[in-house]
Amino acid sequence: MTTIAFIGLGNMGLPMAKNLLGAGYAVTGFDLSTDAVKALAAAGGTAASSTADAVDGADIVVTMLPAGPQVRAVYGADILPNAKAGALFVDCSTIDVESARDVAAQAESAGFEMIDAPVSGGTGGAEAGTLTFMIGGTDPAVAKARPLLDVMGKTIVHCGGVGNGQVAKICNNMILGVSMNAVCEAFVMAERLGLDAQTLYDVTSTSSAQCWAITTYCPVPGPVPTSPANRDYAPGFTAAMMMKDLGLAEKAAETAGVDSKLGVATLERLKNYVETGGGDADFSGIIRMIRGN
Numbered sequence: 113m114t115t116i117a118f119i120g121l122g123n124m125g126l127p128m129a130k131n132l133l134g135a136g137y138a139v140t141g142f143d144l145s146t147d148a149v150k151a152l153a154a155a156g157g158t159a160a161s162s163t164a165d166a167v168d169g170a171d172i173v174v175t176m177l178p179a180g181p182q183v184r185a186v187y188g189a190d191i192l193p194n195a196k197a198g199a200l201f202v203d204c205s206t207i208d209v210e211s212a213r214d215v216a217a218q219a220e221s222a223g224f225e226m227i228d229a230p231v232s233g234g235t236g237g238a239e240a241g242t243l244t245f246m247i248g249g250t251d252p253a254v255a256k257a258r259p260l261l262d263v264m265g266k267t268i269v270h271c272g273g274v275g276n277g278q279v280a281k282i283c284n285n286m287i288l289g290v291s292m293n294a295v296c297e298a299f300v301m302a303e304r305l306g307l308d309a310q311t312l313y314d315v316t317s318t319s320s321a322q323c324w325a326i327t328t329y330c331p332v333p334g335p336v337p338t339s340p341a342n343r344d345y346a347p348g349f350t351a352a353m354m355m356k357d358l359g360l361a362e363k364a365a366e367t368a369g370v371d372s373k374l375g376v377a378t379l380e381r382l383k384n385y386v387e388t389g390g391g392d393a394d395f396s397g398i399i400r401m402i403r404g405n
């Protein structure tokens with residue numbers, strides 16, 4: 113049986129690891145949060161005492177960490193020195209393209225195959241096993257990872273060589289951040305001008321403005337009962353994470369010489385929200401700042 117080490121059991125990692133358990137894989141997990149490791153064990157996984165302990169003997173190592181610095185640190189210090197020969201590395205975190213390519217190059221020098229496999233679909237998609245994976249890596253490495261990805265996701269898009277998954281993800285999240293920002297502005301504008309939120313939802317969800325920020329993550333309570341707005345903006349996807357992704361987008365736009373004014377304006381708004389205490393809330397919570405409450 114293929115054995116899996118799963119590092120990073122947060123909002124996304126834990127449900128993804130649980131789906132692998134549900135599909136019959138042996139999963140050993142580690143997270144800096146002992147509660148997260150306990151939750152994996154309660155679901156039938158094996159609790160590891162460290163990343164080194166988790167990767168010991170694993171055929172495939174999956175990482176779902178916050179950002180580039182954590183991925184660089186965990187691979188450099190714990191995974192590369194302790195993984196068994198022939199292990200495949202699958203990094204599902206959203207990180208900068210440069211870190212993804214550097215870490216994959218280090219893995220290759222040490223004789224390992226690695227793919228970047230960031231995801232879209234939120235915690236709901238992670239729980240339901242319906243994530244979209246954007247993959248960068250060689251054909252053989254992607255083929256080897258495919259059975260696992262099929263358990264955790266519904267749509268698997270091979271975007272090209274190492275790092276290209278992150279390029280796709282950063283572009284996706286810049287569109288998401290900007291569209292949520294516009295949706296929040298529009299809902300506040302409608303409120304002020306006397307149009308109720310449900311009616312605006314009924315129109316925009318079936319008209320040319322239709323987008324994920326409206327139909328899945330509608331930033332006001334009511335129209336989409338599962339959206340974070342209905343639970344006081346508990347994440348979901350935190351504003352801090354979206355700020356990180358828009359920072360990655362800004363860096364990538366600069367590198368590519370692209371004028372990304374809308375991304376930059378949305379990043380500024382998120383920074384403001386995070387600085388005023390919204391970092392742990394869902395990113396759709398920026399509507400409260402726009403509304404002024």
Ligand code: NAD
Nearest residue numbers: 120121122123124125143144145177178205206234235349
């Ligand atoms: P999270 O903060 O809930 O989880 C990250 C986990 O990593 C935490 O439990 C943390 O304790 C753990 N961690 C940090 N450093 C570690 C280390 N050195 N060793 C072991 N564990 C460590 O974040 P999340 O929402 O699960 O997001 C994870 C990644 O997925 C991010 O890159 C994010 O941008 C991306 N993502 C998130 C969503 C979403 O909706 N939440 C959607 C798509 C992509």
